Amino acid sequence: MVASSSAALERWLTGPRFASLPARGAGEKAPALSFEFFPPRTEALEQQLWHCIRRLEPLSPRFVSVTYGAGGSTQARTHAIVTRILAETTLIPAAHLTCVGAARAEIDAIARAYWQAGVRHIVALRGDVPGGGAYAPHPGGYAFAADLVAGLKRIADFEISVAAYPDVHPQAASVEADIDNLKRKLDAGAVRAITNYFFEAETYLRFLERCRARGITAPIVPGIMPVTNFAQAARFSATCGVPVPAWLGHLFVGLDDDQDTRKLVAAVVAAEQVRVLQANGIDEFHFYTLNRPDLVYAIGHILGVRPATAVADVVQP
Numbered sequence: 001m002v003a004s005s006s007a008a009l010e011r012w013l014t015g016p017r018f019a020s021l022p023a024r025g026a027g028e029k030a031p032a033l034s035f036e037f038f039p040p041r042t043e044a045l046e047q048q049l050w051h052c053i054r055r056l057e058p059l060s061p062r063f064v065s066v067t068y069g070a071g072g073s074t075q076a077r078t079h080a081i082v083t084r085i086l087a088e089t090t091l092i093p094a095a096h097l098t099c100v101g102a103a104r105a106e107i108d109a110i111a112r113a114y115w116q117a118g119v120r121h122i123v124a125l126r127g128d129v130p131g132g133g134a135y136a137p138h139p140g141g142y143a144f145a146a147d148l149v150a151g152l153k154r155i156a157d158f159e160i161s162v163a164a165y166p167d168v169h170p171q172a173a174s175v176e177a178d179i180d181n182l183k184r185k186l187d188a189g190a191v192r193a194i195t196n197y198f199f200e201a202e203t204y205l206r207f208l209e210r211c212r213a214r215g216i217t218a219p220i221v222p223g224i225m226p227v228t229n230f231a232q233a234a235r236f237s238a239t240c241g242v243p244v245p246a247w248l249g250h251l252f253v254g255l256d257d258d259q260d261t262r263k264l265v266a267a268v269v270a271a272e273q274v275r276v277l278q279a280n281g282i283d284e285f286h287f288y289t290l291n292r293p294d295l296v297y298a299i300g301h302i303l304g305v306r307p308a309t310a311v312a313d314v315v316q317p
């Protein structure tokens, strides 16, 4: 018994060890967060969205973004939510905008309307063909996201974020071509990249390393998606080229009818992923909220992100 406990102590002291809960030292800054919402289809889901926005608002995110439905299908709803966030909350909204299926004049008009409404941040994307067909640029449209970024910059001095893919975009000719494309978007005037979600922290860290080696200096903010429904996440991940590790599946085995436990597991997995990234110097995270605040709020809390009005920090005993 004595020998095995000292072996355990030896292992604990020399590592590798499973990370312990992060102890934010006095003066250490909590990470900066941003949140993504989507425009819902029904009145009931819209109320859920506003509950989510109000719950997360006190965490003072750097910005919150609102997606643009496939093929521009939520144009009016995205605009309505973004402008309402601007008018009724303390949050800074970012409107997603895509190239697919629209002429330049249409997209330019949407961008001008945003600028006139006081919206200054756009997440500029190519978008996908609704239903999943092969992408072809609209005749007279912006062909790729880099073209959209340049077009937006001609309209007004927007703050522009773009997408990046740690697991490589499924239609990219190669890893290098995808990173070259990211560089084109940033060179065209974007100031940050937000990544698609990924499950292995190492995937993001290696991607970051490749981007830096390619001369990309802009922030590449990791996109974090807490997964509560494994089967759904696995199906969606297959369509956007994100490998799902076997360990994630194992964590959800036997929990199909146990939503409460799935939520707890999801919070632990996402918090752990973020803490590994934090330990490697990453201090900004973008959360895919799916319009549900609880997990994101809990993970933010673990990371030391507290409501602006709360006591600044826990007093050490």
Ligand SMILES: Cc1cc2nc3c(=O)[nH]c(=O)nc-3n(C[C@H](O)[C@H](O)[C@H](O)COP(=O)(O)OP(=O)(O)OC[C@H]3O[C@@H](n4cnc5c(N)ncnc54)[C@H](O)[C@@H]3O)c2cc1C
Binding pocket: 066, 067, 068, 069, 070, 071, 072, 096, 097, 098, 123, 124, 125, 126, 127, 128, 143, 144, 145, 146, 162, 163, 164, 169, 170, 171, 172, 173, 177, 178, 181, 185, 194, 195, 196, 197, 223
């Ligand atoms: C953070 C984030 C937010 C998103 N929000 C939305 C949203 O609100 N609405 C929505 O519909 N979708 C959204 N998406 C999904 C996105 O639209 C798809 O992933 C789309 O397939 C690619 O968009 P992109 O802006 O990355 O495209 P691009 O940067 O244009 O790249 C698309 C592909 O084309 C390649 N490529 C680029 N330029 C060229 C060129 N000149 N010649 C040949 N190949 C080229 C790239 O390597 C890549 O494979 C989002 C994705 C992320 C990561």
